Amino acid sequence: MAFNPIVDADKCEGCEECVDVCPVEVFELQDGKSVPVNAEECLGCESCIEVCEPNAIVIEET
Template sequence: MGWNVTVDHDKCTGDGECVDVCPVEVYELQDGKAAVVNEEECLGCESCVEVCESDAITIEEV
């Protein structure tokens, strides 16, 4: 069991809230947008989804 994490770069404002709130460093900012760099570490807690004001993050169980 794992998690599929996606960021809609058209919606992402690059405020970095997801980077700051993620307990396992799934994201980092690249070119002013959030990028998924450690998807395999995702716990599925959805903290990032909750803080993303632009609704740019989707997490699905796989």
């Protein structure tokens, strides 16, 4: 099973919490917003969801 993290850029505040907490470095800040640049590495642990105050991240199972 694979996981696909999706960031709602309209909700993302660019706090970098998801960048810091992700154990496999899925996220990177680009133009002040989080972008899942290594989405294929996502483990589905949902650590990013837990630290995202504006609820800008969802993870889909693929």
